[in-house]
Amino acid sequence: MRDLGVGFRYLLAGQRWMTRHGRQYGFGLLPGLITLVLYAAALVALALWGEDAVTWATPFADHWSSPWQGLFRGFLTAVLFALGLLLAVLTFTAVTLLVGQPFYENLSERVDADVSPDGTAPRSELPLWRELWISARDSLRVLVRAALWGVLLFALGLLPFVGQTVVPVLGFFVTGFFLTEELAAVALQRRGVELRARLALLRSRKTLVWGFGTPLGLAFLVPFVAVFLMPGAVAGATLLARDLLGEEHAEDAEDRADSRDSGGPAAVAGCE
Template identity: 70%
Template sequence: MRDLGAGLGFLIRGQRWVFGHGKWFGIGLLPGLITLVLYAGALVGLGYGADDLVEWATPFADDWSSPWLGLLRNALTALVFVLGLFLAVITFTAVTLLVGQPFYESLSEEVERTEGGTVPESGLPLWRELWISARDSVRILVRVGLYAILLFALGFLPVVGQTVVPVLGFCVTGYFLAEELTAVALQRRGMVLKDRLALLRGHRMRTLGFGVPLGLAFMLPFVAVFLMPGAVAGATLLARGLVGDADADDTSKGETAAEG
């Protein structure tokens, strides 16, 4: 529970940071507003077309009597929309970070500068950083897609599908949101996707404490836009904490080995 609280603390600290640095809050809003317009249109389209998609996918139920036909298709329509919303929450961060890469990179660097110490630099040109971010985002989305398919299938299980599955969905959402956001600071430290995922797995509860509340908040589109600058700032603080803990663990292991 302490690690969960610590993760939430980083999220709150990030929001406080941007509100205390109004210039960076304003800069961080623009990419989110652009992405919001795109996603709002996509979700509206899904809302209008989900029932037609379900009807097309379930021809076997055309001859079912009432109320079973309505119950099946209404449940599946709701699941399709929830799945679309789930994917939107995950991909919103990836797309917004890609659109706003230069803005969020500068914001993250400023957070590190105000926190003291040297600001790590990747040494890569902007085009290379954009390529790495896009490539890693696709890899993350593939993982998320596999989880989404599994959770969608489990959603048909009685009771479990209506209780456990939504909780697991929010955990998956929060975990990968944290990965996408901390990538801004961790890529500057030369950490590839495999290393970043290993770092987050080693601090799973802290990662969930940061990502799950943010994922819940991101369910509200306008809230997501206004929280995005603070989420990047908070993820930078989280990344600094995780790397510091990892370095401390490595030092401790080294001292133990030396003593042995």
């Protein structure tokens, strides 16, 4: 369970990094604002016409007596909107990252260089169009996986009691996992880590991933919060990616150097 706390600390560390580098922050808000407007329009349309869609999809309930028809269709309309909201949270990050690819790539490099012991950051040798294509392709693959989970959770949501208690909790953990994948992909793709390998890395440290992504997913449910947290979330995900790959941070190198100078455990280990 320690990894849950570590993941959450990376989320906070990313936001703190952005407060120390405010010059980058304003540019980072633009992709999120554009995406937010598009998603808000889609959710408003779902709220306005969701009931009509449910009525069209359930003609078998046309002759049900009151109040069962209204309760049944009202429940399905609520579940449909909840599913749309879940998919919006799952895909918001992917679309925002795609819209703001050049900025977030540069931001992730700056974080890497800032925390790296030698002050350097891994760089992709691919042209921008190729990076955009890979990012869009991988995001679509992740979206398909997330959609399958969404359909499963939708079906489980129809179960009495379980659908109102266990399923929402599972939904937040699923959201947290896929959110983290999308955000960490900025740093991992730059290192040449393919989607399959990225997913394997995340699954190997699921509690770390949940500690980072689940609170972020909950925060993203609050209107406009996602826009303001996105730049810091990318910064925090870069730190998390370094942890997943076992890369050293500058402060870790300093601690080891101090330990060697003082004859501490690291120095002893080096002499064995």
